[in-house]
Amino acid sequence: MLFIMRSRRWIKKLVIGLLWLALWHITYKLVDRALYVPSITSVMKALLGLIIDVRFWQIIAASVYRVLAGLFLSLVFGVSIGVLCGLNGLLFDFINPFVKAIRATPVISFIIIALIWFKSTNVPIFISFLMCFPIIWTNVVSGIRNIDVKLIEMAKVYQLKRSLIIRKIYLPHIKPFFTAGVIMALGLGWKVSVAAEVLSHPQYAIGSNLHSAKAYLDTPLLFAWTIVVILLSFIFESFFALWAKESRKTL
Amino acid sequence: MNLSIKNIHKSYGELKVLEDFNLELDKSRIHCFFGPSGCGKTTLMHVMAGILKPDSGQIIMSSDVRFSYIFQEERLLPWMTVKENVALVLQEKAPAYVERKVLESLSLVELSDFSQYYPSALSGGMRQRVSIARAFAYEGDVLAMDEPFKGLHLKLKQNLMDAIYKYWVLHKPFTYFITHDIDDALYIADDIYILDGPPMKIIEKINIEVPHELRKTNPELLMDYKMRLSGIR
Incomplete structure (x- = not known):
């Protein structure tokens, strides 16, 4: 029974997917200019051409590394500074305008300044860090502030050490806030990192290839690379969602 | 070691919960704070444990006291x-x-x-x-209990009170608790402070002179105390 229901859901998904492909095809026919809207077959051919090339996988690895490195930095700083800001109002007041400023600044401004500061390969790392950090930080701070003060009172009466209070009470408490932050940051991190690659041209990078596809007016290739970015983003999010679900079980 | 509560003042905004409150507690006895809700019992216990800072006054007891604290809520x-x-x-x-x-x-x-x-x-x-x-x-050196038996049914409550008494005999912590229940108070307390407020004041102190061992087997010995406590209520 369950199997039938599952396969039904699959069929539904498949039909919806096919409908969208049909819409793409109709648009392609209506526009009738492959430069603007390429055909499905040409994009698939471009995609296939990509994945059989070893270089493609090196490029993917390099881009994935950049996003993860940026995300990792934002986790390290976002959690540590977030916890401190959640506990200390003065520090929060000090950091908050800085984070607000980052949020309000267009990504492109940061990319341009990062191009001056860093080597091309490090620019996307910095950018994805800078964009993810406010998300993680904000979620961690609101998690800390949301804590039940009665639990903290209890911990203090029983003279638990501060480090223990943080490890056993604050960190488990902020976990759901943290998880939500990471999921959001993953999605954003990908996009800004690729955008930064377009401008900084590292030797191995999805963004650099998007840029050259545009330079050669190779629309199918542009679409193919974009599909790659979307797929990778999906894969990461579902991996993380799975991990979050698993860790919730042990909670 | 005795515990002295000296000239404690504590207000929440306009509401004076503790006003020049004084009390001396003897370590060797089990103390019970008995009184209507909102009269300031929990505030007093919080001040005694250092959870709340009093506006003025002091709690005098040996330093570095460890508290076994049973809160009104379970706080797990x-x-x-x-x-x-x-x-x-x-x-x-x-x-x-x-x-x-x-x-x-x-x-x-x-x-x-x-x-x-x-x-x-x-x-x-x-x-x-x-x-x-x-x-x-x-x-802990102190066993502080804020309505520890709230919401427990009778049989279990009695077992728990027996457990607490056993624990007390074994470790002799400085013990005090809050309750609204006359029978709970009479079952384990040595000194019952009848309180009213806010601001909180001691209306009466009742010493129960019935040995603990007899309270379960000869409840009639507690009858007089029970009358007095219910009368006050």
Whole structure:
């Protein structure tokens, strides 16, 4: 029974997917200019051409590394500074305008300044860090502030050490806030990192290839690379969602 | 060691909960704060344990006192099992000691079979007993209990009170508790302070001179006290 229901859901998904492909095809026919809207077959051919090339996988690895490195930095700083800001109002007041400023600044401004500061390969790392950090930080701070003060009172009466209070009470408490932050940051991190690659041209990078596809007016290739970015983003999010679900079980 | 509460003042905004409150508690007796809700009992207990700072006045007792505190709410960590919640307050100790203490305390509150459960899977009364087990395991110099038997049915309550008394005989902590229930008060207290407020004042102090061992077997000995307490109410 369950199997039938599952396969039904699959069929539904498949039909919806096919409908969208049909819409793409109709648009392609209506526009009738492959430069603007390429055909499905040409994009698939471009995609296939990509994945059989070893270089493609090196490029993917390099881009994935950049996003993860940026995300990792934002986790390290976002959690540590977030916890401190959640506990200390003065520090929060000090950091908050800085984070607000980052949020309000267009990504492109940061990319341009990062191009001056860093080597091309490090620019996307910095950018994805800078964009993810406010998300993680904000979620961690609101998690800390949301804590039940009665639990903290209890911990203090029983003279638990501060480090223990943080490890056993604050960190488990902020976990759901943290998880939500990471999921959001993953999605954003990908996009800004690729955008930064377009401008900084590292030797191995999805963004650099998007840029050259545009330079050669190779629309199918542009679409193919974009599909790659979307797929990778999906894969990461579902991996993380799975991990979050698993860790919730042990909670 | 005695405990002196000297000239304590504590207000919440306009509301004066404690106003020049004084009390001397004898370590060798079990004290009960008895009075209507909202009269300031919990505030007093919080001040005594250092959870709340008084506006003025002082609590005089030997320094570095460890509190086994049973709060009005159970205050358990939802992401830890019953066992882990109790073990949490024993972090500095050796693992073997922790294991033994935790199991011992859980068996005192009749929750040995639930050590692997999470608080969310337990009833309110069971959670309250976990918090009592936590207080036992900690073995503080002070056993402070804020309505520890709230929401527990009679039989269990009596077993718990027996457990608390046994614990008290064994460890002789400085013990005081809050209750609204006359029978609870009469069952384990030596000194009952009848309170009213706010601002909180002591209306009467009743010394119960019936030995603990007789209170269960000869409840008629408590009858006079019971009359007095219910009269005041």
